[in-house]
Amino acid sequence: MQYRVQGIVIRSMDYGEGNKIVTLFTRELGKAAVIIRGAKKVKSRYASVAQLFTCGDYLYFKSGQLGTLNHAEIVESHHRIREDLHKAAYASYMAELTDRMLPDQEANAFLFEQLKAGLQGIDEDKDMQIISFMYEMKIWMQAGYQPELDACVSCRSAEGAMRFSSSLGGILCERCRAKDPGAVPLSPGGWKLLRLFAHTDIRRLGQIDVKPETKETLKKLMRTYFDTHIGLQLKSRHFLDQMEKYGV
Structure with a gap:
């Protein structure tokens, strides 16, 4: 059967002497694995459509x-992402999350548009860390791991100071803080940002200025939540950690 889809390359691997197998995240069909024959050859007309982060229109037989x-035609090559170590690192994290957390051949047009917009935002020099936070939250929501961010997970209060409890799966008010002594205090701005990550469409994101210390706090609590409830080992996250560790 022949399929015509718009897809983003989220994984690419060599296959044989001159071919590649790519995993496309498509609007119409979800994830799909496609062999691109001759893609490793220098003069191949399909070499560019097999590169990571490329968004294109693909026609394939299965x-x-x-x-x-x-046949394939490029919509967005995102070559600027591939040429920049930091942009490529965050884009790789988003691509690996998509590949590891979503089932094969299950369409998710909303998430496709979020990934497409996220890559476009990184390409346009928007805050790549904030974009990755937003996309990660969207992945959690679509996969059934959404934290409770609108009210206390224990008493349902939405008033006063809040903390984030990874173990309990969301925010805790001050009256319920004893239920998780390890819950992380949230500033009003931090709580607002977490809800923004969950509820704001990445396509509507403009330039956003977040203090480095706020981003660091949000990164730690989101990673703790991820490790507690999902627990995937991701090579791209390890690479981001190494970049930060060595100040790259």
């Missing part, structure tokens, strides 16, 4: 587990 590319 009779088994893998599709075979017939």
Whole structure:
């Protein structure tokens, strides 16, 4: 059967002497694995459509587990992302999250548009860390791991100072703080940002200025939540950690 889709390359691997197998995250079909024959050859007309983060229109034939590319045209190459270590690192994290957390061949048009907008935002020099936070929260929500961010997970209060409890799965008010002594205090701005990550469409994100210490706090609590409830080991996250550790 022949398929015509718009997709983003979220994984690419060599296959044989001159070919590549790419995983496309498509608007129409979700994740799809496609062989691109000759993509490793220098003069191949399909070498560019097999590169990570490329968004394109793909036409492929599928009779088994893998599709075979017939034709492709680039919509956005995102070559500026691939040429910048930091941009590529955050884009790789978003791509690996998509690849590892979503099932194959399950369409999710909303998440496709969020990833497409996230890559575009990184390409346009918007805050790549904030974009990755927002996309990560969208992934959690779509996969059924959404934290409770609008009211206390214990008493449902939405008043006063709040803390974030990874173990209990959301925010705690001051009256319920004893339920998790390890819950992280949240400033009003930090709480607002967490809800922004959950509820704001990445396509509507403009330039945003967040203090470095606020971003560091949000990163720690989101990672703790991820490790507590999801627990995937991601190579891209390890690479981001190494970049930060060595000040790259």
